[in-house]
Amino acid sequence: MRASRLLSLLLLLQTRGRMTARDLADELEVSVRTVYRDVESLSAAGVPVYADRGPDGGYRLLEGYRTRLTGLTTGEAESLFLSGMPGPASQLGLGDVVAAAELKLMAALPPDLRTRAARIRERFHLDAPGWFRAPDHVPHLQAVADAVWNQQRIRVLYRRWARPQQVERVLEPIGVVLKAGTWYLIARAHRPDDPDAAPAATGTPPETTPDEAPPPDAAPRTYRVSKILTLQPLPQRFERPPGFDLAAYWDAYATRFEADSYRDQATVRLSPTGLERAPMLLPPVMARALHDNAEPPDRTGWTPVTLPVESLRHAHVEFLKLGADVEVLAPPQLRAMMTATARALADRYLP
Structure with missing residues (x-):
């Protein structure tokens, strides 16, 4: 265990340069006193570890020293x-x-x-995109990645759902995320005529961009890279938000986006066959709720359950996948939509 920690300490100094004893202790999850002992052990073993005194001091390796030992298990x-x-x-x-x-x-x-x-x-092979869908066309992905890496502002023409559909924005690209074969850009937004304006607020779907003047304390937004129509790198550089955690941002965003998208509810009954097929046919959010919210089967063997739905129109389409193995109980508008579809199908196919 100690040998592994000594190797970790050595590799930290090799990859990050000068580090304080407190920084090393936090990284290795040990006490500062343990770091002192480990550094002494490395020095005794011939590793050129030096201590720099002063407020900007810390431990560092001799310039040019590198170990070929990776320590990989x-x-x-x-x-x-x-x-x-x-x-x-x-x-x-x-x-x-x-x-x-x-x-x-x-x-x-x-x-x-x-x-x-x-x-x-x-x-083993990783195939990121989901089934039955063409991958996004992302001609500007490499330019986006370059801007993220170089902390360089970009001017984009972006297509969104709201009107006007095409808007121009100056963005500060912070990170990119690949989700189920779709690339997203995390960025702070500015008006193109005011590149020093504050960034825009969060909380909108990936296909949207800010419309109004952004508040002064706003946070990054999420953009779908395939919706970028044109991209122009700008000479201005920017500073990343202090302490920004891309993975934590995306987890929070995805959770919020799901919750915001599935605000309505529908109560249905599922036959035993419908209950078996629903997790494969319904969206993941509805499938998870099916597992969590299902009530005991009634005396006919059908299972009542209340599910989150994106809208009545989307719910209508999703429940039609289950055919006669689902019965919509509420809301009345959705039941009426299913009834109208069933009657239209009967008129179409019955002699």
Whole structure:
């Protein structure tokens, strides 16, 4: 355990440069006193670790010193190849870089780990997009990724649902997210005629952009990259929001977006067959609620359940997938829509 911690400390200093004892303790989840002892042990082993005094001081390695020891366990070496995404990496313009990095990693691994890691590529494959849908056309994805990496503002023409459908915005790109084969850009927005304006507020679907003058304390927004019609890099650079956590932002955004999208409810009855087929045919939000909200079957064997729905129109389409294995009980408007469809089908097919 201590040997692993010593290696972690060495690699932290090698990759991050100067670090204080408190920073190292926080990263390694140990006490500052333990860090002092570990640094002494590394020095005794011949590792050139130096302490810089003063308010900006800390521990650092001798300039130019690097260890070739990676300390990868078998599982860690395998997981690196399992996490590779050649398709998305190519879309970002990093396909060659990823391939070169994997070759270098393979060359650095001991023979036994190299053999095990190579099996991952042979036996596991990640296909990010969902079934039965064409991938998004994202001609500006690489330019977006460059702007994110270089903290460079961009001017975009963006297509949204609201009118006017095409709007121009100056964006500060903070990160990109790949969700079920669809690329999203996380960015702060500005009016194109006021590049120093405050960023716009959050809480809108991926296809929308801000309309009104943004408030001064606003947060990033989410944009669908395929909706960017034109993109122009701007010379201005920007500072990222302090402490911004892309993964935490996306988790909160996805949760909020689902909750905002499925605000209505419908009460239905499902036959045993409908109950079995519904998780495969209904959207994930409705399928999860089916598992959580289902009541005991009634005396006919049908299961009552209240489900969240995006709208009556969407619910109508979703429940039609279940055919005669679902009965809508409420709201009355949705039941009337299902009744009208059933009568129209009967008129169409019955002699």
